[in-house]
Amino acid sequence: MASFKFELVSPERLVLSEEVDQVDLPGTEGDFGVLANHSPFLSTLRAGVLTVKRGSEVRKIFVRGGFADVSPAGLTVLAEKAVPLSELKADAIAQEIKNAEEDVADAKSTETRHKAEQRLAQLREVAEALRAA
Structure with a gap:
C-alpha cells in the first residue's frame, strides 16, 4: 500500500x-x-x-x-x-462533558446553545467510544 x-x-x-x-x-x-x-x-x-x-x-x-x-x-x-x-482517561472526558453541559446552560443565544449542544453530543459519543475500546 x-x-x-x-x-x-x-x-x-x-x-x-x-x-x-x-x-x-x-x-x-x-x-x-x-x-x-x-x-x-x-x-x-x-x-x-x-x-x-x-x-x-x-x-x-x-x-x-x-x-x-x-x-x-x-x-x-x-x-x-x-x-x-491510550492516554485518555474516562474522568477527563467526564470533566469535558460537565464543562459542555455548563456551556449549554450558560448559552445566551440560540446559536450559541446549538453549538454547545452539538459539542456535548460529540463528547458523549467519544465517552461511549472510549467505553467500547
Whole structure:
C-alpha cells in the first residue's frame, strides 16, 4: 500500500509527523478516510477519534475539533486538542462533558446553545467510544 506524509498538530505541540498508509477522521459532515494520492480538500473536524494506520500498526487519537487539509504533499490536521486514546482517561472526558453541559446552560443565544449542544453530543459519543475500546 502506498504511504503519504501525515502531520497532526495541536496548539501545544507537533503530535505526529510520519509516513502512514491511511488516516480515518471525524469530519463535521461525516467521517472520512484519506489514502495516498487523495484529491485535495479542506474539512472541519468534530470531536472524535482519529485512526492512523501504518502497516499492521493502528493508533487511535482523540481530537477535539480542528481542520484537516489534504494536499498533494499529504495530510495535515490542526486539532484544537489531540490525545492518544491510550492516554485518555474516562474522568477527563467526564470533566469535558460537565464543562459542555455548563456551556449549554450558560448559552445566551440560540446559536450559541446549538453549538454547545452539538459539542456535548460529540463528547458523549467519544465517552461511549472510549467505553467500547
